[in-house]
Amino acid sequence: MERELISKKDLLELTGISYGQLYRWKRKQLIPEDWFIRKSTFTGQETFFPKDMILARIDRIMNMKEDLSLDELAGKLSPYQVDLTLSKRELIERNIVSVLVVDRFSTLAQQNGQEAYSFEQLLYLYATDRLLSDGEISLEESGMLMETLRNHFPRFEGKPCELLFMRKMGVSMFALVAAPPALYFDPGVKIVIKMQLTELAEQLRGELN
Amino acid sequence: MTSGAIGDLKMDGIGTVAGGVYRTVNINGVCKVDEDIAAQKFDVKGRIRIRGNLTADELDVDGTMSVGGALSAERASFDGVVTIEGGYAGQQLRMNGMLEVGGDCEADVIEGEGAFKIGGLLNAGTIRLKLQGRGSAREIGGETICIGKGRTGAWHALWKWMVPGIAPELKAGVVEGDDIELDHATADIVRGDRVAIGPGCVIGRVEYQTELRKHPSARIGEEARLHG
Numbered sequence: 001m002e003r004e005l006i007s008k009k010d011l012l013e014l015t016g017i018s019y020g021q022l023y024r025w026k027r028k029q030l031i032p033e034d035w036f037i038r039k040s041t042f043t044g045q046e047t048f049f050p051k052d053m054i055l056a057r058i059d060r061i062m063n064m065k066e067d068l069s070l071d072e073l074a075g076k077l078s079p080y081q082v083d084l085t086l087s088k089r090e091l092i093e094r095n096i097v098s099v100l101v102v103d104r105f106s107t108l109a110q111q112n113g114q115e116a117y118s119f120e121q122l123l124y125l126y127a128t129d130r131l132l133s134d135g136e137i138s139l140e141e142s143g144m145l146m147e148t149l150r151n152h153f154p155r156f157e158g159k160p161c162e163l164l165f166m167r168k169m170g171v172s173m174f175a176l177v178a179a180p181p182a183l184y185f186d187p188g189v190k191i192v193i194k195m196q197l198t199e200l201a202e203q204l205r206g207e208l209n
Numbered sequence: 210m211t212s213g214a215i216g217d218l219k220m221d222g223i224g225t226v227a228g229g230v231y232r233t234v235n236i237n238g239v240c241k242v243d244e245d246i247a248a249q250k251f252d253v254k255g256r257i258r259i260r261g262n263l264t265a266d267e268l269d270v271d272g273t274m275s276v277g278g279a280l281s282a283e284r285a286s287f288d289g290v291v292t293i294e295g296g297y298a299g300q301q302l303r304m305n306g307m308l309e310v311g312g313d314c315e316a317d318v319i320e321g322e323g324a325f326k327i328g329g330l331l332n333a334g335t336i337r338l339k340l341q342g343r344g345s346a347r348e349i350g351g352e353t354i355c356i357g358k359g360r361t362g363a364w365h366a367l368w369k370w371m372v373p374g375i376a377p378e379l380k381a382g383v384v385e386g387d388d389i390e391l392d393h394a395t396a397d398i399v400r401g402d403r404v405a406i407g408p409g410c411v412i413g414r415v416e417y418q419t420e421l422r423k424h425p426s427a428r429i430g431e432e433a434r435l436h437g
Contacts, residue, residue: 020352020387023332027315
């Protein structure tokens with residue numbers, strides 16, 4: 001799945017922002033470094049961005065900018081460091097994750113409502129719920145997914161990573177890889193899911209706010 | 210930076226200094242630091258070599274400084290030759306002399322005179338630099354970019370001695386900004402809202418929105434007006 005890119009020039013034209021603004025946001029780390037994709041074109045070096053992500057981000061910056069300084073904004077936009085917790089009741093009431101997934105993968109304290117969910121835990125539930133409700137994975141496999149995320153996701157320390165789900169001859173497996181990955185398999189392997197966790201975190205934050 | 214019970218450092222002469230966190234650091238002489246070092250106020254007169262990263266709220270260098278890692282300084286003032294192998298990030302940078310940065314160089318305001326060499330992106334809200342030697346960067350981006358040849362005057366002989374043999378000119382791959390004013394510059398592409406191309410420029414392609422002013426001696430390969 002090749003992601004759609006937008007050139008810097010088209011981006012500025014589309015959003016009406018100036019070069020100066022773009023560079024300032026980059027300086028304030030409102031736009032992550034690895035979204036700047038440099039490519040050679042016939043006019044020389046051009047910079048491209050992942051289209052859906054950059055457009056969503058610019059939209060958020062423009063909407064939030066009125067009542068926050070740029071430095072405050074930077075804290076709000078970093079992908080995982082969201083100091084936000086949610087109780088089980090809120091989680092189900094706001095319909096962010098289905099009851100089935102919440103019940104299955106919560107600790108006892110979280111079930112009773114004594115303990116809240118951290119953003120990372122929410123992200124795991126959100127990812128699992130998404131794949132389950134899309135019918136991509138079975139309930140049994142969802143357990144495997146949760147285990148993979150819990151054990152290995154923190155090791156990326158906020159760096160961008162992708163979740164891969166593969167099947168071969170009826171055997172399924174999950175993998176977390178640093179993005180952008182270059183992985184090639186034998187022809188018997190079918191990659192069922194390739195999911196950007198950074199992007200998912202972004203969507204989750206959109207729903208939480 | 211929070212200040213608990215942290216000490217000051219003062220050194221005169223020649224020596225090696227331990228890294229760590231300080232409130233103020235004052236160095237007069239020749240000094241070496243093998244680790245990361247951080248201070249609220251960092252003042253160097255002489256020559257300092259830091260192997261690790263340097264973090265300071267306020268940094269003042271008179272002489273030469275080389276940093277093996279990255280430099281982060283809110284307000285920095287350089288008089289002399291400063292070499293940073295990593296990147297530079299800060300708010301205000303005032304320079305007089307030669308600045309070399311291996312990575313990206315980012316600040317809100319960069320002002321001064323001299324020569325520079327930036328391996329990555331030179332990104333600042335306002336860049337006002339007068340060149341006395343060569344200025345080069347892979348990319349330059351910002352709101353106001355004003356880079357040109359410095360005046361020749363009484364100090365010129367000194368400048369020539371400090372930065373020998375290189376003509377005062379700017380070389381960059383891409384220059385992008387809102388207001389751009391360049392002279393004696395060689396660049397592949399210049400993109401901006403209001404662009405002024407001064408004498409001695411050789412530019413491959415200029416893209417502008419509001420206006421383009423150009424000096425008769427400037428050579429521009431292609432011009433394109435964009436409607437944004």
